[in-house]
Amino acid sequence: MVTFEYNSEEKIITLTFTGRMDAVAAIKVGEIIEAEPMIKNRHFEDQIVFDIRDVDYIASSFIRICVMYAKIAGKGLFSIRNCQPFIKKTFKISGLDEVLNIS
Secondary structure: OEEEEEEOOOOEEEEEEEEEEOHHHHHHHHHHHHHOHHHHOOOOOOEEEEEEEEEEEEOHHHHHHHHHHHHHHOOOOEEEEOOOHHHHHHHHHOOOOOOOOEO
């Protein structure tokens, strides 16, 4: 569902997601992220990266999580990486592709 990794040299917290991020999974993932000390104790200069290489579906509740952590991270410190083309299109349709720094 979600795993965490911290690169102290580059100051990047990477959250790697797998599977479908439907409404039920997004609620569970949101709870897991909120409980993670790495996120709670994050320094303001640390980047947050969501790696969604192995995600095959996203619901609006997962998009809400992305927007929430983009706000928490601050300008330029949040990105979504390894986005499948059809999921990238979902972010583009919602107008969030550039705001969330998606690649």
